[in-house]
Structures are given as structure tokens and as C-alpha cells.
Amino acid sequence: MNTKRWLALGFAVVLLVFSIGINTVFTMLKTNFFSDFDSLISTETEMFETVLEPGDFDQRIALLSVDGTIQDIGSSTAWSTVEYDHQAFLAQLENILYDDTIQAVVLEVNSPGGGVIESAEIHDKLVEIKEQRNIPIYVSMGSYAASGGYYISAPADKIFAHRETITGSIGVIMQSYNFAELADKVGIKFETIKSGEHKDMFGGTRETTEEEKAMVQEMINESYEAFVDVVEQGRGMSEADVKKVADGRILGGSQAVKAGLVDELGGLEETIASIRADYGLEDAELFEYDTSYGDFTSLLGVKIGSFFGLSAEEQLIKKLMASNEVPRMMYLYGEY
Secondary structure (H helix, E strand, O other): OOHHHHHHHHHHHHHHHHHHHHHHHHHHHHHHHHHHHHHHHOOOOOOEEEEEEOOEEEEEEEEEEEEOOEOOOOOOOOOOOOOOOHHHHHHHHHHHHHOOOEEEEEEEEEEOEEEHHHHHHHHHHHHHHHHHHOOOEEEEEEEEEEOHHHHOOOOOOEEEEOOOOEEEOOOOEOOOOOOHHHHHHHOOOOOOOOOOOOOOOOOOOOOOOHHHHHHHHHHHHHHHHHHHHHHHHHHOOOHHHHHOOOOOOEEOHHHHHHHOOOOEEOOHHHHHHHHHHHOOOOOEEEEEEEOOOHHHHHHHHHHHHHHOOOOHHHHHHHHHHHOOOOOOOEEEOOOO
């Protein structure tokens, strides 16, 4: 082999090594950059505000919103946003506990409900605000304020709903899929090694036994009684009156007023006007929290994501595919 061929071969080897090195570094950057960038511009520790109606800063009304299914599925990032950000909402409630300029809260609820734990966390924090701050909380129901949506509304001093609002659905549900029969038809056999008889209950690979159903029913009943108690305490109703409508049924706004679950028919505008008049807050500033990344950072995130060959949609799909959905108790109405 002559000198030129040796040089060409050497150059090819160097080029190959260089290419492998570049690809390795690029892959590492692609893997770590997104989380690093989110940390850099994260607003998690900051609380931004948007003034909706100017007024007296020393007596303010906070307008909060729960829009979507009440589940803790993570927070919004520069690459994508979640419908409802549970941790961000809890942070807003926590901020109200220590902000003495806030003299009232209006909570917009447009939700079919959600997780038992998440609903309880919101409810408990609202009760804590009422007890520690001694400030009024009014609720304005949107299209839905059902099940967990009603659970978080119950401690309010006054609840408004539209005539067309779907509310109620007081109860608990837990569902799972059973793939056993389908697996048999397509020739799939599940091999399960477990430490105990019930370790794979509600795993979707076999029929649930009556004993296991009874176990879960006991859990459901306990959460149901907790729901009934929340309505009793929040609405000042007797257990018997609550249970008249606490069979999972949904109610329209007018029906909910008759049942004692809602105080008045009206929208957000009426709710805000009412809390101003009832507590002498006619001159109070009305504001809301803004936890979004903003137009600039969102656009920047998408552009950088595209540069690395990973779109916002792909990031979201990747996250959803990585999640392992398991049966859980829900204060939830309908299929959401």
C-alpha cells in the first residue's frame, strides 16, 4: 500500500472517530439540555400577577381558576403546557395564606373532578385559608363543577352556578381494564410471579375476585363518606339531606340550588360583584396569578426543541408513553 493510500485510510479513521465523538456529545446535549433549560427559565419559585381591575392594592381580590381534570400530571414547561397544573395551583393557594393584601378569593371552577388526593389537597388548603386568614371565598361554576369539582367548591362561603352548569356527581369511582379474554383470543399468555395472592389485583390480566372487589369497595365507601362529610361541613347540611343527592347523580344549576348545593344562579361577573358588595370591597383591586412561561420563552423553547430535532408534541407524547396508568380512586364525572 503506497503512502497516499495510507494517508487516505488514516484520514478516514480520524474522520470516523471525530464523527462518533460529535454524535455522542450531541446526544448527551439533546438528552440533558431540555431539563437544564427548563431549570434556567423556570418560574416555579416566582409568582407573577396580572391586574384585571385596578383598585386599592391594600385590599385585593384574587381570582383563581381550576380548569380541567384535577390531576397532578406535572407542570408546564417551555416546551409544552398542561391543561391543569396542580402544583402551580397549590402554590397560588399557599401564597394567599401569607399575602395580607388579599382580602377575598373568587374561585372559578370548570372541572369534571379528578383524583381523590388532589381534590382533598385543594379543599384542605381552602379551609386553611378561611381559618387562618378569615377571608371570604366565593365560587363561580362554569360548564362543569362535578364530583371533585364540587368537592373543592364545598367550603366556599357562597357558590354561584349557571343554569346550564353540570354539578353534583357526589361519589367515588375506580375503574380498570381486564385484558384476559382478549389475550386468550390472540394467544397471549401472562406469566405472573407474585409475593401474595392479591398482588396482581386490578392488573388487567385476570378476573377480579369477589373478595378483591369487597376490599376495593371498602376503600370506595371510606372516600365516599369523606366526600359526604365535606359537603355537610361546607354547606351546613345534614347527612340525610346530602345523601338524598349523593348517589352519583348530576344536577343542573337550578336543581343544585333547590338541593342546597348552590346558593345563586349567575356567572363570574355576578360572583365578583357579589363578593365586592357583601364585604365592602368595591374599590379593591382584582388580579389573577400568571404562571405561564410567557410568549418569548415558549417560542424560544419550541425553536430550540426544533433545533434538536424534538418538537413540543414529541416531548409530550414521550412523557405520556412513559407514564404507567394504574387504577385509582377518583372524584370524577364522565369519561375524561
